[in-house]
Amino acid sequence: MNNLVSILLFLSAELSQGLALMCLQCVNVIQPRHCHGITYCAENEVCFVEKVVSSDGIRYNSGCMLNDVCVRQNSTGSVTAYTDGVTQTITCTECCQSDLCNSKGCGEPGLPINRGPVCLGCTQIRNASACQTITYCRESEVCHITEIAEFGDRIFSTGCIHSQLCSSFASRPFAIQELSSWHNITRSQPVLPFSTVPTTTTDPVTTTNTTRVQTHTHHTRPTHRHSVTASPIGVVVVGRRLVEKRSVGCNQCCSGDLCNYECSTGGPTQQSVENSSPWSISSSAAPELVTRPHIFSTQSSVSSLTTPSKGPFNVQGTAGKEFLLAFSKHENGNDADNITLLFTSTQNGHLSIYLPENNAYINTTITKGDNLIELDPHITLKGLQKENKSVHIVTDVNVTLHVQEYRNVFDTGYLVLPSHCLAKKYIVSTESAFDGANPSYVTVAALKDNTEISFILSISENDTIEYNGKSYSDGDTINVTLDQYQTFQLASVTDFTGTVVHSSKPVSVLSGNTATVVPKPIDSSKIFDAQTLTQMIPPVKFLGQNFIIPKLQDRHSFYYKIIASSPNTHVTVEDKYITLPNEGSFQVFESLHGRSVNISSDKPVLVVQVPKTMQSHFDTASGAMILTPSVEQFKSEYAVIVPDPPKRNLQTQYRSYISIITESNEVDNINIDGRKYDTYNSNLQTVHLKDKVYSVITMQMDAPGLHEVTSVSGHPFGIITYGFDFAQGYGYPVGLKC
Template structure:
């Protein structure tokens, strides 16, 4: 099964086949149905980026209960030859602590890849972050939140079915209280919510929500981030990431260097022991259920994380660092053998990180050519168990980028940096579901 062709910023098309004990499913984040919500942010509009190999009809629909003029501005059926950019009005952004019919459903006849940007014009605004959207078939009923900012963190939930009962086990830093429907909630409190199909609910606090647990009786989509992550100019840059379900997390990670990140945040749904390797030094640390564990990182450090159970790993750039963003780090069981991305224009610096077994690195092909030595900005080898992995950081201006290997799966992340803004995302963060 091969998926190719792309012609839009941030579009990713993946090629791989995935077969689980439950049967076959599309590789990575390819799918035919996606549930999207747009969290409240500073941008005047947002975008859905769609890429496909085979020409297909894509239907964008909203709830019948959405305000009619807003619904008519979003609902559409469009023919996508290879890629499309669907611009969403600001009014579809969720409001805080309100049950709203603001979920967006994207359906297609052929497998597609979908990304969401919280700003539809990064070439002008440079206030943008992007996340890969998880297909509905790979959503689940249990999630853990990873955020970062202690002053503007937020997260939101959308239901794919009627009568979805959701239990939110809140983790709120600094003993901050939030008010929901006239009641006060603090750290360790539980909030119960019922949503129907395409209904959404967004939370916000002047605190960090990391460690908040979400459990539901039916699959839901969960998005997290910050309203405003401070950049190098002191201005705001939204951070956006869809949370993968706990059932799709991984246990071994290679965190690439040169991505401008300052902190690697580990979140675990249960107590776990992790091994953290930096260079020749390895230490064992205990991380606790729903308690953030942060690993400081410097620019040229490569970090290997091995956990006894599945965890969520995110990298964060913040404060005086140019290019603030939050991005999920893919585990090695989430690697694929082929990626096709379009590196966004307007970012003077764009890096592509490739993490592959060293013995297979010479089989890598970039845009149908072997990766030339002068194109490699940074290269390092690390050991994961007894297997050597090579990390290549390739500087790539912008435009279409295809990276593939013959047989060996590899990880891929993309990072773009402007003077005061940036975006970062992984090619895939979904593991095959083990039944």
């Protein structure tokens, strides 16, 4: 035991000697926080700030100072110093012992809480970590580093750049500690850069003759490596690739103070990550030259880089580690104003997003809870052509992914199915196009090369689709072959409901409308605003046979569709009995007076709920297209994300809701954020399905962000989330079994 204690004490001493204090270093600045120089202190030195009164007025000096000298000067009060023949009165000296702590002092404030990152800011240096000039970035900016090879030399430049111009990110949450470690120094003779040392003293209380010395010390990196657990870097914007005119060895962004001390080609933090897993960005070339779309395998072991959470909440079913999706246009062929990916996770972990269109990717970290990432909205598909416009996402921990697309306000949202939920057969739903400018669409994205796709068309009577010089009508088949990450979108001013998608390998399928109103208006010129509808469609193999469609707040009625996945499907709808004769056959019903609906069938069906067009003082506006989860897809716990969209104007307010469907004898076991559902403002409606009684709990969700909805007994239940303002809406199932 004594030997162990000795070893630990030795290691502690070694680690403490491995870190140098990083301080701001300036002379004659108007405030300490406006200093743009840094230095690293030797042993027995601390950071200091001096308030100086001279012919220039009140100014401030900062840097490193011997601890005992700083303490003595701090307790002395007013000190007169003579520097380069100029008399200065030091009216305040303050000492501190943490990195960059002397950005404040002597009554002056430090760096503001709401700010952009502090970044290294040097041009044409051989070693980025040797940069001793900093710059303060705007809140819209991140740190940036570039490396070019010129005449055999590696030359670095560092500074700030707008986040939307970044094509790759590195996560270095402990940058300051790393720099301090590399710059550890021990001076044989005490040197006090930009500070005051008493050489001769006539009166230690009032007058000090001072010599100021500026030094530059060469620092070497220690040989040890640090094992780092990454922390979040906040919102990441993935933009279109900006291709460099010249070859560069590195062109990289990062978020966090002084994180741009190196490219991903080396250094303790990055090397540790590279040795542990393939999370780091390729060091052999600039990001735009990377040719392999896979950044890492979801099977990779990265357990040393993640910190599992201890909480009991464990989302299953539609949680996964790999996702593939694509995005469509919005009203009148416009892109969304904003595309937001919302990840929920029970663990800290890592995330990689790949955009094959321009071979761009991004690596970042995620934390337990909800994580928001914004994508460049100009990645939308064009109809009836092959494109490389999918978005491939992989993580090393299970996450649930929701998409929110904004145009003016929250325009559409949906649950993204992970790759283990994908399959080879789908039945889709769309709505009728309400004018000639806003088509319905069916989008397919391929996970593997050589994926053969067949679309067996179900389109409105007398409508046709022109593709590759051929005209296709209802019942015809369009065949395409896609390679990995390629996309294809059927798009036409028709209704594709009931179209069957077959593929030779698993694919992602999304369907909806770029914009529409429900029902289709007689005169589209009188429509004030139309709604984008998008849902990611579950495969036929995961469809169910028993459904309860919940009532919707803020809507007096809604339509719903029942679509057959197999021929000769018999369906019971309330007290009606229908037969859907063919694969893709469907019927549309209307629920009046806000009543919930029960449905059962002898074969799996797809059920879609569509809120009826809402009347408003601005004329008409549409709602949403909501996939109804079957009872077979119910789970016992969910992570609900309530959006906080901007207001369209002062007269509007977006209201968000959840509807919970559970067996009536399980109602008292439903908890929301750890509290029973009836502690919130809610209402309850009873529905019979076969021999069971169900309850539909409807609640308005006033608090944006992540909410956990669970069953204390572990009994499965269903849940959808939805919301409306006067003109737009969204809705989707929060989770499914697959």
